[in-house]
Amino acid sequence: xxxxxxxxxxxxxxxxxxxxxxxxxxxxxxxxxxxxxxxxxxxxxxxxxxxxxxxxxxxxxxxxxxxxxxxxxxxxxxxxxxxxxxxxxxxxxxxxxxxxxxxxxxxxxxxxxxxxxxxxxxxxxxxxxxxxxxxxxxxxxxxxxxxxxxxxxxxxxxxxxxxxxxxxxxxxxxxxxxxxxxxxxxxxxxxxxxxxxxxxxxxxxxxxxxxxxxxxxxxxxxxxxxxxxxxxxxxxxxxxxxxxxxxxxxxxxxxxxxxxxxxxxxxxxxxxxxxx
Numbered sequence: 495x496x497x498x499x500x501x502x503x504x505x506x507x508x509x510x511x512x513x514x515x516x517x518x519x520x521x522x523x524x525x526x527x528x529x530x531x532x533x534x535x536x537x538x539x540x541x542x543x544x545x546x547x548x549x550x551x552x553x554x555x556x557x558x559x560x561x562x563x564x565x566x567x568x569x570x571x572x573x574x575x576x577x578x579x580x581x582x583x584x585x586x587x588x589x590x591x592x593x594x595x596x597x598x599x600x601x602x603x604x605x606x607x608x609x610x611x612x613x614x615x616x617x618x619x620x621x622x623x624x625x626x627x628x629x630x631x632x633x634x635x636x637x638x639x640x641x642x643x644x645x646x647x648x649x650x651x652x653x654x655x656x657x658x659x660x661x662x663x664x665x666x667x668x669x670x671x672x673x674x675x676x677x678x679x680x681x682x683x684x685x686x687x688x689x690x691x692x693x694x695x696x697x698x699x700x701x702x703x704x705x706x707x708x709x710x711x712x713x714x715x716x717x718x719x720x721x722x723x724x725x726x727x728x729x730x731x732x733x734x735x736x737x738x739x740x741x742x743x744x745x746x747x748x749x750x751x752x753x754x755x756x757x758x759x760x761x762x763x764x765x766x767x768x769x770x
Contacts, residue, residue: 510547513537513539513543513547514547514550514551516537516539517533517537517539517544517547517548517551518551518556518557518566518570520533520536520537521564521565521566526565527563527564527565528563528564529562529563529564530544530545530548530562530564533548533564548564554569555567555569556569556570584604584615584616586746586749586750587604587616587706587715587717587746588616588618590717590742590745590746590749591603591604591616591617591618591717592618593742594618594717594719594738594739594742595618595619595620597738598719598721598734598735598738599620600620600719600720600721600725600735601617601618601619601620601628601719601720602617602618602620602717602718602719602742603616603617603618603628603641603717603718603719603720604616604617604706604715604716604717604718604746605641605642605645605703605715605716605718606645606714606715606716607636607642607645607646607649607653608633609656610635610636610637610656610657610660611633611634611635611636611642612633612634612635612636612639612641612642612645612716613631613632613633614628614629614630614631614632614633614634615630615715616630617629617630634695635663635665635695636657637657637658637662637663637669637670637676638662638663638665638669638670638691638694638695639691639694639695639701639703639718640689640690640691640701640702640703640716640718641689641701641703641716641717641718642716643679643680643683643689643691643703644683644688644689644703644704644705644713644716644718645713645715645716646680646683647680647681647683647684647689647705647713648684648705648712648713649713654677654680658673658676658677662676665694665695665696666693666694666695666696666697668692668693668694669694669695670694687704687705687740688702688703688704688705688736688739688740689702689703689704690702690728690731690732690736691703692723692728693723698722698723698724699720699722699723700720700721700722700723700726700727700728700731701718701719701720701721702718702719702731702732702735702736702739703716703717703718703719703739704716704717704718704736704739704740704742704743705717705743705747706743706746706747706750707747707750707752708747708750708751708752709750709751709752709753711752717739717742717743717746718739719735719738719739721735
């Protein structure tokens with residue numbers, strides 16, 4: 495079971511709640527309808543513990559069991575709906591994402607940082623350009639994506655250290671895996687005010703991202719536009735898309751109360767809590 499990152503005294507944590515979310519998160523594309531034993535193996539929890547958690551989740555309407563296998567129910571989607579409803583930036587950003595997608599002819603996304611990953615919190619898809627199915631809630635490695643580089647570019651040193659310590663996995667031969675080079679790339683992102691990443695997560699995938707700020711000037715999200723090497727190039731992306739991307743990110747920031755020229759220090763928010 496993955497360790498939960500939090501601040502404060504570990505004795506304040508409710509272990510049963512942590513285990514319940516671990517079971518829910520064990521359902522994925524590889525395990526859409528797992529058995530109790532498969533969930534126990536994935537979460538490293540005992541079978542009796544997983545059984546009690548599943549029965550509780552079934553009572554609450556979040557899972558359904560039949561024939562020894564378990565599936566998530568549509569009620570799980572309500573968690574994401576509550577997130578969207580309680581975070582104003584998603585609603586504010588949506589028309590801007592739509593306009594950016596119309597201007598570029600490519601998908602536009604908004605992402606937040608959660609641990610070592612960037613999480614899609616809003617998206618307007620145009621074409622499917624990645625082999626993974628990208629939707630709201632999809633998680634991608636922060637170190638090898640433009641949106642992750644933007645989020646890490648303004649993050650505190652300890653957050654960057656954590657990402658590096660977790661391992662800069664090579665997804666393609668172009669992925670930056672050297673810690674010193676990775677830190678240099680982040681400095682470049684902060685200096686330029688945007689990030690362009692070419693084929694570091696997936697062959698043929700090009701993306702650019704720019705920071706979105708809140709009223710205090712802290713970077714709270716990354717706005718990204720993605721395309722493929724068959725339709726564009728790094729040079730074209732920088733010349734044609736980056737200006738639109740930066741302008742759109744500035745407009746979202748302005749709608750969220752940010753005034754140009756007002757910036758804070760490194761982003762202090764960790765994970766999803768308090769992002770929007």
